[in-house]
Amino acid sequence: MVKVVDGRLVEHPILKFNRGKEVTIYFNGKPIKAYEGETVAAALYASGVRIFSRSFRWHRPRGFFCAIGKCSACMMEVDGIPNVRTCKVYVRDGMQIKTQSGFPNAEKDFFGVMDKLIDRIFPHGSQYTKFNNKIFREMLISRLRNFAGFGNAPKVEFSGNADYEEIECDVLVIGGGPAGMSAAINAGKYGAKVLLIDENPNLGGQLVKQTHRFFGSAKHRAGTRGIKIAKILEEELRKIPNVDIRLETKAFGIYGKIVGAVEKSKLLRIIPKKIVVATGAYERTLIFENNDLPGVYGAGGVQTLMNVYGIKPGNRGLIVGSGNVGLILSYQLLQAGVEVAAIVEAMPRIGGYFVHAAKVRRLGVPIYVRHTIIRALGKDHVRGAVIAQLDDKWRPIPGSEKKIDCDFICVAVGLSPTHELLYQAGCKMKFVPELGGLVPLRTKFNETSVEGIYVAGDVAGIEEATSAIMNGRIAGIHAVIALGLGGEMAKKELKESLRDLEEFRAGPFGERIICGIEKCILAKEVEI
C-alpha cells in the first residue's frame, strides 16, 4: 500500500514529491498546515476541507472541481481580495482565507437549509415558471440574486504597479503546453523573436500530470512519460536565446495588432507580428442528479491534485467515461493506492485505447459499457453513486440500478476548446462535434481566418499531446516563413511536418479528427 501522511502521498511508483517549506495558512480563522509550492485549494483539500463555497441560490455545497482555474467552485476571499480562484494561488505563511458565501461560512451554512426547504416547495428553477404574476416573479428573482451574493467588495486598496511594459516581438505564443512550446521552439530556431506567455508558474501545460508513457513513434518521443516530455521541451526551449518566456502571465484580449496581458501584477502591451493561440481546453461535465456535490470532480482536477501536488483524492473512486483520460486516470489512481470502484461508459464500447482498458481490467477494475451514472449520493460530500444500464435509445433501464460504494466521482466525459480569445479576436468559428465543440476555421497550416493568428493543440480541436506538438511545429514554422525567415530549410521542414501529422492520423483514431477538420478547413489556402 502507498504511504500517506496528512492526506499527502509520501511515496509513488513514478513520481517524487519535493515539498517546500512548511507554512501555516488560516482558513476561516483556523490554522492549517501547508507546504510552499502547494495551491491554497490543494492544501485545504489535503487537510480535509471539502466544501469550498455555496451555490448562489440554494446554498448547496460546492467543492473542488477542475484545479486549473477554469471553474469557479473554489473562489474565496484571500487576504481581503474577493473572488480569488484558490486553485491558482500559492500558499504563503500567514495567509488569511475566508469562504465568501454562506453564514457564518461555507462549511457550516445556516442558509444551507434553503436547499432542503425550498426544494420541496419550489423545485429548482421554479421561480421562472411557477408564478404567473410577472411583477411578483421578477421581484422574487431579484431577491434571490441579491441573496446569492458574490463575495464582499475589497477592503484593501490596490497597491500594485499600474504602469505597463511594451513588448514588440515577431511571434507571440499564448500557452506553454505541448503545442505552445513546440510552436515557440520551431519559430525561435529560425531566428524569430518569440515571446511565450503562460498563466501557470511552470511550463508544460497538462503534460505535468501525465505519468504514463506516451504512444506514437520513437521520433515523437513515444515510450517517454508525459512529465519527461514537458521537461525535454522546456530544455529545448530555454536553449534558444531569442525566446522570451513569461510565466504567471494571462492574455486577456487581442485588439487588432495589440495583445493585452497581465504578468503577475504588471500590465503588458504586446505588439506581435504573428500570434499562435495554444490555450488548450477545459473539462466538460455531465448532467446527473447531485452532480454539483463536493466529491464530483473533473478527471484532470484529480490528476492535478494527485500527480502535481501528491494529495490523495479519496479512498475509492468511480470513473465516468472510458476515453483515454478516464482509463489513464483509473490506472494512475491505482498507482497512488486509491481503489477504483468501476468505470462506466454510456457508449456500447470503450472509447479509449484497448491496452489502457486491459491494464486496469486485469487489476480487477470492472468496466460497465452501456451504463451511466444516475445520481451521486451523500449530503455534503459524495458517499456513493447509483449507476444504471442504458437501452438502445439511451434511456436508463428500470430495475438495472446498482449502488456503487465510493467517496469520489471523476467525470471524464471529454474536453471543450478554450476558444474565448479566438472568438474575441474575430476568428470565424464553427461547432464541430468531432473536435469537441466550437473551433476556429483554419488553413492546413493552422492559420485562422484572421491573418497572422494561428492555432495549435486542443484549442483547435480536442486530440492529444503528440499531435499538439506536431501542430505547434506546423504553426510555428508557417509563421516564420510568412515573416520571410527560415528560407528553403523551413519550407522543407514544414512539408515534412505536414506529412508526419498525416501519417500519425492515418489510423481509426485519426479518422474522426480528420473528418472534423475537413468541416472547418478554410478555403483560403495560402501556398508557400
Added chain:
Amino acid sequence: MKYLERGYAELDELPPFPSEERLKKKPVAYIECPQPIPCSPCYEACPANAIKMENINDPPVVNYEKCTGCMNCIRVCPGLAIFMLRLREDGKGEVTLQYELLPWLKKGDKVELLNRKGEVVGIGIVNWVLPPERNDQTSLVRVEIDAKLIYEVRAVRKVKE
C-alpha cells in the same frame, strides 16, 4: 471488436501463441495489442526485426522464430501489453511482465496471479526483477508459475502478509 465491450480480450481475439517447442527453447515476446493505434516503440526497439508493422497504426505481429527474447520491446511498451512467455525444462512456466505499482517486488516475493479479468488464478514466486530505477520506473517482473498458466496470467499482486 468485442474486446472493447469487455476491456479484456478472449483467446480468439488474440494472436496465436508460440508453439510449445518454441516456448521451451527460450523466452519469447507475446503481444496483446489487437487494436490499430498510432504506436510503434516495440517495432523500433526490436534488434532482431521480429516485429512486423507496415504502418504506425498497424497492430504488431511477432515472428516467434526470429524473436530472440532480448526484452527490448517489453521495456518500452507504453501500453503494458507485452509479456515474455517461457516453458522450462522442469515443467514450470515463466511469465515476465511490466510492473508499475507499490510495493515494488523483489526476488523471492510471493504473488497472487491475476488473469485478464483480474481474477486470482493462483500463487507464484518472483524469480527475477529488473528494478524500476533501471528502466524509467517501469519494473520488469518474472514469475515462476504452473506451466499451463502462462497463457492466462497477465498481472501480479503481492500477497498481503
